[in-house]
Amino acid sequence: MKRNILILSAVLVFAAAIVYVLFLREKEVITPLTNSWDTPIPHQEVPANLASLKAEDCGACHKEHYEEWKLATHAHAWTDLQFQAELQKESSPFMCINCHIPLQNQQEFIVTGLINNDIYRPVKEKNPHFDPILRKEGITCASCHVRNGEIIGANGSKLAPHPVKKAPAMLDESLCIGCHNASAVITPTLACTFETGDEWKNGPFFGEKNCISCHMTEVERPLVAGYPARKSHRHWFTGSGIPKFDTVQTTVQNGLEFYPGELAGTLNRKDTVKFEFMLKNENAGHKVPSGDPERFILTTMTIENSKGGVFVADTFRIGEEWEWYPEAKKLSDNNMLPNEERVYEVKTKPLLPGEYKVKVKVTKHRLNKENAAYNKLGDNYPLFITIYDEEFPFKVSK
Ligand code: HEC
Ligand code: HEC
Ligand code: HEC
Ligand code: HEC
Ligand code: HEC
Incomplete structure (x- = not known):
């Protein structure tokens, strides 16, 4: 009797499982990857006569390019x-x-599609050519310079020991x-919002500088020690300049x-004190800040007396503000367009006779303290740099 009940239950469970799989469960279909950023650059072989794709190995000959690239945030993108x-x-x-x-070579898995078009359910297989050392290099030499067993260059040198393909269009701003x-x-709740390219295309530098x-920056130098000097380019990819770790400058x-x-150096005791400070985005071919929406710039202006007593303190912010939940939404954006000017002002009612100063400090921030703490970046992760710090003394006469 007991045995029959057991068998019956097993049959019922089995039948229920079949009904679930056939009729109730949502059908799983594999959907293809469609966006350009869904797939990496396909697997690349090492060009003839080279030891590997690693930056360090390119650096054995292209020493200066390698030393410069190491300082770039590109080298730390992973x-x-x-x-x-x-x-x-x-x-x-x-x-x-x-x-x-x-590069596919830098990735542990090959993603071939999505289950039910769900970006959180990629179809993955192990990448037999995965190179963990190359992964550490982030946006490495080979990301920009290696395709189909050749080194992509803008000039097509005949002196290189490795195959070179002249393809300037593959190394332009695109x-x-x-x-x-x-x-x-x-x-x-997840939006990507980098528009540096569009900001440049719609701005005054388009057609002038890219x-x-x-x-x-362009320099004349040999590409490898002992070779003739040529037109070359610094590989620092200098940006905001806010370091990534306390060790990476x-x-x-x-x-x-x-x-x-x-x-005026001397004011009358009946004068209102007023000071204007203008900022102009003169040097960037896009907004400042650009790219990552977490970036911001603070200008702090104070009027103090000689004993450090503060009469006015104002802080002005340039940046975007976002709300991420329940839906990613940009709340405000006063990033400065190329060539845009902005004037800040501090003002106070007449002051008693004495010595004073206006202090102006401008700091450029990668992210705020709250987000750094939320991401557990530790106390040594540099969050900002100071790009302007001046004092303007004045007197109020008796
Ligand atoms: C494969 C994608 C990729 C390509 C191609 C690429 N970049 Fe980047 N770039 C990045 C990423 C990702 C970062 C951020 C790395 C980080 O902060 O960890 C970055 C950072 C930068 C920064 C530094 C931003 C800062 O201040 O922190 C500059 C400047 C820059 N790139 C310029 C360029 C230029 C110029 C080119 C073309 C020659 C280029 N990039 C090509 C992905 C790329
Ligand atoms: C054994 C030395 C050596 C190694 C290793 C080497 N290169 Fe070169 N490379 C050269 C020489 C030499 C030239 C030609 C210099 C000249 O024309 O003045 C050259 C030229 C180039 C050029 C310019 C091509 C053009 O259009 O004229 C690029 C880009 C380049 N190398 C990238 C790389 C990259 C990326 C790596 C690593 C994957 C690498 N090289 C590894 C020696 C080397
Ligand atoms: C983000 C893309 C990118 C990365 C990463 C990158 N390069 Fe370049 N490289 C370029 C561009 C763009 C040029 C300039 C092409 C031109 O002349 O218009 C260039 C030019 C060169 C040249 C030719 C001479 C010159 O300076 O113009 C050499 C050599 C070179 N790169 C080597 C390297 C080496 C070695 C690494 C890694 C340590 C590296 N590159 C990393 C984009 C990159
Ligand atoms: C006229 C020169 C100029 C041009 C053209 C230009 N940039 Fe910049 N870029 C700058 C300057 C200057 C900064 C530093 C802004 C700052 O932080 O004060 C900068 C900063 C950046 C940053 C860091 C973002 C930030 O807020 O600091 C990135 C990323 C970047 N540029 C990428 C690009 C890309 C990609 C292009 C081409 C579409 C480009 N730039 C064209 C001058 C230029
Ligand atoms: C289309 C290319 C692209 C994709 C996809 C991408 N990033 Fe980035 N990421 C960038 C670029 C470009 C920068 C540098 C932006 C700048 O400096 O203005 C960057 C910078 C960053 C930074 C550094 C910000 C800083 O100020 O130092 C972080 C963190 C980051 N990305 C995280 C992510 C995460 C998480 C995802 C997936 C949700 C992601 N990225 C997907 C291109 C990309």
């Missing part, structure tokens, strides 16, 4: 603590890595824009120029 922290989050889909480690212009709402002429470019207003 190891960056903030990137690693964000990548671990459940809300980060598989394709986050495609611009940060853009290369940069491919990663630096991603504007898409991926899920309601990503490469501003971010890869990047080179700095500033978009803004500063124009302090006039201030």
